[in-house]
Each structure stands twice: as structure tokens, then as C-alpha cells.
Amino acid sequence: MLSALPSIVGFVRPDIDWHAVAPELTLLGVGAVVTLLDIVLLERGRAYTSALAGIGLLVALIPIVTLAADGTTREMFGGAFVVDDFALILKAMFIVVAYIVVLLSTNYVAEGDYWENEYYGLMLSAVMGMVLMASARDLVTIFVALELLSIPAYLLAAWRKADPKSNEAGLKYYLMGVFASAIMLYGMSLLFGLAGDTRLSAISDAVSGSDANPVVILGIIFVIVGFAFKVSGFPFHMWAPDTYEGAPTPVTAFLAVASKAAGFVALMQLVYAGFPGRDDVYQPLLWILAVGSMTAGNLIALRQENIVRLMAYSGVSQAGFMLAPLAVAGDIGGEALSAVINYVLIYAAMNLGAFAVIIAVARRTASGEIRSYAGLFKYAPGMTVVMSVFLFSLAGIPPLGGWFAKFAVFRAVVEADTGWGYSLAAIAAVNSVIAMFYYAKVARMMWFEDVPEEADTSSLRVPPSLVAALGLTAAATLLFGIYPAAITHFTDGTLIALP
């Protein structure tokens, strides 16, 4: 009887390109196996979970490589799900980032006696949401992807159940996230009402010709603001410091890198596929968000005493830099897109690396205070050097990766050759100097200060999974800086395929 159902309701099963959805399906499968393992093996399964999650993520890279080798743009569901170069490079990034986060989590979760199966199961589900986001070219798909990545993240943020700070982190993140989703959904409903279609291509046609229609303007603003929460852009960043501080540090790394990148992926798709004709609306809005984020994030970061809060505000400021090219996207086109992708990729390497060091050092000091880094150079010189690489890379000092990320941003905004662009360049230049101040503050602690009297100065033992994470991120940070072609080879000319 069920087989007769489609013919009754007029449903035609859409063609499914299994190759194109293989990464998502792999992640789904691994997530299911991780969950089943818990049910079947109970306690005995704990030891294998992190390895399984890690291997599963690497397996999910295989279809991405084959899809990239194939090279054709694949579309499904009437253009709602697209696999193009843009999607592939970001899917690969999300999976590699998640793999490194698994490396960061292994000892943290095992030693903290947390539930491993749920932890990795939720993380895989969030990664699936991100991977889906990279292909979503439809308002509903974007929304589903967003919730798929957000809801596990709310739970992960509150993972340290006994700690009120972690509870606060999860709750704050949840409330703010839901609030943002609501605003965004309202914006989406306005756009849908106008276009009568949820696909971005249809939205693009509908909004382009409707000059001063306030409904369109409001819809665009609401949708962008919704994602401004996700990327922790000023003034929608308030949740970030508390959530980052309270969440387990590997989760913080995950939020600060992967979740933020997912927000940018959505923003790029909206700007390039959804509202390309309305740069009169989104450019000023993104300009304000960019300038506000980089300036406010920097100024507040100057006063932080806790390293994770410092990284939170630095993340707000970095988000400002990533938003900057989008604020001139209408003037220069694809260059801005490459600049944002470059930045997101390089930022992932250096920021994850910095969090890896924070996790490694916290194993000794059990503290997030910047003061606890005093004299690190005396007893952990290797860790100090690596952390300095990440910090100065975040500050954009050549020849570390961050310089090229910042350079690409400067290049994009100057290329616009408008007053908006040049003023953004000047503000960004001043901000990169302010940012240097607080990154250097941490470096100063590590290098120049003496070790506190009571501190244990035997050499620091770092578990192998953290060493692997540090090695990968540091190597990537240096490689991207010295030979940026390693990254531009993939990002240059990457365009969001327009159906």
C-alpha cells in the first residue's frame, strides 16, 4: 500500500546523486555507529570512541577528494543542494577542523570522566550540519543545516554538568542562538513571501528588481543579523565570552573555529547567491558590522585577564576582518569571496593551534588566567614558541599565515576603490596594531616574565594527540604564510555556482 502512496499525492522521488551526498552520509553513518557502540558495548566501548570518530572523519574526506577530482558541479533538489568547488573546499575544512578537535578532545574527555559516546556523537552531528551548510543554496536547507549544527553545540557547551559556569555557557548560548534563529526565520519568511520560493536563485531574482521595498530590506537585514550572531559579530557577540569561558575548552575551539566558519559560509552564500543585486542594502550593513566587530572586539580584548575570554574577543575582532571583504563584495565580486575563504581557512589553522596550546597548558596550571602563563618559556620552551607562532599569526605578522589572510582582506577592500573601501582599510590597519597589543601581552607573559614562585616548573608533558594537533596546525600556519599559493591554489577563482 505504501508503494502506492507517491502516486496518490503526486510525489516524484527526486534523483539522488549518491556520490554528491556521500560525505554527509558517511558522517551520518559514523555518528550512528558511535551511538550504537554505546548501546551495545556500554562502558567497554568508551576507549574506542574517539579513535572511531577520528577515523570516521578521515573516511568522510575520501568522497570529497573524489568529488574534487571529478570536478563537475552537481545540483540536486532543484538547486537547493549544490556541490561545487566552494562547497568542497569548505566541507574539507570542516572535516579537518573536526578531526583536530577530536585530537584535542581525546585526553580532555577521557580524563575529565565525561560521556564519550554522546560527546563524539553530538560532535559528528554538528559537523554534518556544517558540511551540509556548505552545499545549501535554499533558505530551508540553510536553516536545517544551521539547526543541525547549533543544537548539538548547545549541549556540548554545557558538557561539564557539575560546573555552573558550563551550565551558564550552554544556557546563554542556547537562548541567544534561539533568539537569533527566530530573527533569521522571520527574515526568511519575509523573503519567501516575496519570492514564493525558498531557493536562493529565486530569491535573488525577486529581490533584485524591488528597489525600495521595505519588506525586502527588512528581510535581508534580519537574515544577515541572524548570522551575525553565529559569527559573533558586534553587537551580537555578547554570548561568546561567557560561552567560550564556560564550555569545555575543546568545545570552545570547535565553536570558535568551525561554528563561526559555518556562519561565514552561510553569509557568503546569501551575499553571492541570494542578494547579489542588493549590495545597496547589505554592503553598508556589513560595513558597520565589520568596523564595529574589529574595533569593539579589540578594545574589549585589551582588558581581558583570562586567556579564553581574550580569545573570544579576539575572535570577535577577527570576525570583523572576515566580514570586511563582504562589505565590498558588490563592488569587486569574486575577489572578496576568495579573501573570506582564505581568511576562514588560515584562521582555522592558527586559532585551533592557539586553543591546543591553551588546553595543553591548562593541564598543568588548571587555570585560564593569562598570569598563569608567566615564565612558560623557562619550563616549556617548545610550547612557548608554538604559541607565539599562533599569536603573532593571529596578529598578522609575516611570515606566519595570518599575514596573508589580512593581506587578502586589505587587497579586497582597497580594490573596491571607493570611500567605503579605503576607510575600511585604514580602520583595519589601525585595528591590526591594537590587536598586536593584546596578543603581545600573552607573548610577553610567556617570554619576559619570571615563573611564579609556587609554580611547578618540571617540564610539561603533552599527550601525543595534542602534539599531533599542534604539529598539524603549526605546520599549516607556517606553510600558508611562507607559501600562500598552497592555499590560493584552491581558493583562487572559487565561485559559488549560480544555477
Place this chain on the structure above:
Amino acid sequence: MGEFLNDWGLSIPTFLPIIGAAVMLLIPKDREQLHKLIALATTVVVAVFGLLLLIQFIDNDNYGALNFVVDKGWIDVIDSRYIMGVDGISLPLMLLTMLIVPLCVIYSWNHFPEPHNPKAFLMLLLILETGMIGTFAAQDLILFFVFFEVVLLPMYFMIGVWGGENRRYAAIKFFLFTLFGSALMLVSFLALYFLADASTFDMRLLPEAAAGIAKSSQVWVFGGMFLGFGIKVPMFPFHTWLPDAHTEAPTVGSVILAAVLLKLGTYGFVRIAIPILPEAAAEWAPFIGLLAVIGIIYGALGCLAQRDLKRLVAFSSVAHMGFVMLGIATLTDFGINAAVFGMVAHGLITGMLFFLAGSVKERYHTLDMSRLGGLLVQAPRMGWILGFCAMASLGLPGLAGFWGEFPAILASYNPAAVLAEETFRSYMVIAALGTVLAAGYLLWMLQKTAFGTPREEFANDPHVHDATVSEYMAWAPLLILILVLGVYPHLLFGATDPAVINSLSECLDSSTSGACFDAAAGK
């Protein structure tokens, strides 16, 4: 040999130090002797490469054009290429770097500043060398920018870890000042890229390609570069980081800072800002000249107010770089030749003075000139060397300092045709007064430290002894060069002159339409 040098002559010495540093990274910290030997071997090999380059350069006999050019792809998407090359302007500065760094290794052989750790110290020194040589060799704006910035971090750590009392403040101040300038400089480079006729960062092509940029835009772009280079020089009023950095830096740090890092700024003007944007340079020149003479007088007065020997030498740097900038501001080949000579001479002389200040500090544990005195009695050879360097610094004819200052003053009598003669002649008078002040503060310094009898507290101090072998080895090459260049300046002018004329060729040749310094074209 010649072919090998043409292909690899610049890349090897540029990256050899960083390879040396990488090797040192793998060796445990407590094998100090090995670390010192690796650092010395690396820097000496680099210096030998420098010598070979010099011989080949003379053999090529083409001082005005770029030699040893390498042009390879680097970051294709932004059209930035790995272009290296040296001409008569950059080669002397590069050789100065290659000479100074091994001398620094020798000097610090037995006395590394607190907290010791020769491994880290020498590694930073080697990274610095890569940055400095690379900056002088780079012929692509982005490559130049990267090397220009590579220098920042090692110096920051050198001041911050091995520096004096107030090192944290000095280190971050140095860093932030320079970073601010270079951020705006980068924006200028980008603007140049987009505004010029050809989208390129190639310094060889830009002078022609940038000629079409509207003058008003040129002036803005030049402004960004002016901040970037001017802070590095440093010009008044951006000089405030310099006395702090110099005073707090360890001896070797001060020497490198004075001898090479400051030159990166002036070199930037000579190599990039002026040849690429001559019309804007002509607009800015009177202003730069004004700041230069203010720097000369302000630096000299600052010197007279110091009690600390090292701080005095630091302020004298502000004054000397004022002369260099005045030479550049005249926009004549004569003035710019003087400026390049002044850079080299200042590197040799002030480098020496910082070495001496470091040695004095090591013996007396103070640099307070009111407590010093009688160096000639207690350490006569060191005292005479100090006297020699003071004379060289105040511009005594026959020593290198003279050929940096005197032609710069002379050049401002007759600036480029587009510039107002009256303005520059009044600058000339002020600068000449500056030389008198220079004589004043240097002789005063000599009187305070070298003459007289030692203070009671140091009279029988066993720490106070004459120069040691490692000090002689580090100083002798510098002292000899100061004398040789002073007696026979053509050694340097012969190399710089064709290169300067070539770099200004777009502007000097009044027969072409691009004769921007010509009076008729400018007015």
C-alpha cells in the same frame, strides 16, 4: 662560479641563516659551544657569500642595474613574485649586514646578556639576518614587506627577554610603532597595485607603471609609505620608540638596530617611495626636509640633555638619520648618494659606539656619565677607540662620518629644480648648525667618560680592564672600514652613483616627458 652566483647568489645567503637556526632548534640547549659554532659558521659563510657577490658585482661592472636577478613565481593570484636583485644602492647595505652579524656573534661569544640562553639568542640573531638581507635584496613590494616584517619579531624578543630594566615597555613600543607604520605602508602598496597601469608589485616595472596615477592619489599613497618608512628611520616626531628601544636592548640588539634596522626605513625611501612616486615625492620633499632638520637639531639637543651614555648615542642616531633624510629630501642624485653613504657610515660608526657602550656597561655596570670617567686611564685602548669613533661620528674629515654629512648639507644648497631653493638653503644653515651641536655633545661625552680620573668607586675595580680579544676581533673590521671609507670615499660612491642615477632616470632626464623634477614640469 659566475653563473652559480647569478642564480643562487642572493637566495643562499638570505635563507642560510634561517637554515642554521632550524639546525640549532634541533640541538639541546645545554650544548652552548656547539650553538655558538653553528651560528658563527653560518654567519661567516654568509659573509663569504657577500664577498663573492662583491667580487662578481665588480666583475659584472654594471653598478647601476640590478645584478644576480632571480625572478620566480611565488603568490600567483596576487601577482606577487619572488624577485631578488641588488644594485649599487642595496649591495653596500647588504654587505654591511653580512659583516655586522658575524661580528655580533664574535662579540657576544663569552658574554651573553642575562638570562643567558645562547641558543635562543643566536637563533633570533640568525632569523634577523634573514629578514635584513632579504629586505635589501627583494625587488617585489610584497616580498619586501614580508622581509621587512620578519625583522620585527626577533628584535621584539631580543629587547624583551635580554633587555634592561624597562625592557617590556621598550619592546612593545618598538613593535607597535613599527607595526602601525607598516600596516599603512601595506595599504599604500596595494593602492599602488590597483592604481598603476600594470597590476604588478614588481619594483622594476612600477616606476613606469605608476607614472599615470593622478597626482592627488600619488600624494596619499606616498603618505602611507612615508609613515611606514619614516617611523622605521625614525624621523621626528615618530622617533620616540628609538631611545627606549636602544637603551633597553642588549648590546648586540642595539648594534643591529642602529647599524641595519634603521636603514630599512631610509632604504625604503630611496628604493621604493621616490623612484615610484617622484611627483608625490616632490610635493612631500619640503616637509620631509623640515622634519629632517628638526630631527637634526632635536636629536642634538636631546643628546646634550642625557646622562646615560647609551641614550646619548641613541639620540645621536636621530640626528644622523636627519642628515640622511635631508640628503634624500633634496631629490638630487648628489643628495641621495650622500644619503646612502650616510647610511653605511652611520651603521659602522654608531654600531661601534653601541659596542663600546655595551663594553663600558659590562665593566662599570652603569652608563651614567656622571659616575663614569677616566676610561683613558683605566682602559686606554678602549678609551682611544671611543675617541676615534666620537670623532668619526661628529663628521671629522678623513673618517667615514664626514662623507655622510657634508655632501648632504652641500646638496641642500642646490636641491632638485622643482623644489624651492630658499627653503632648502635655510635647511642647509640649520643642518650646518647641527654639526656644531654634534661636535659639542660628542666631545662632552668623551670628556665625561674618557677624560679625567676614574671615580673612587671604580678606581680599584678589578672588573675594569682593557679590550679583550673577542672585542678586538669584533671591532677591528669596523674601525678599518671607517678609516678606509673616510680616506677613499670613492669606494662607495663609485658603486652608489650609477645606481642612484639609474633609479632617478625617469625623473632626471629632462628630455623625456617624465622629467618630474624639472622645474618646468613641476610648476
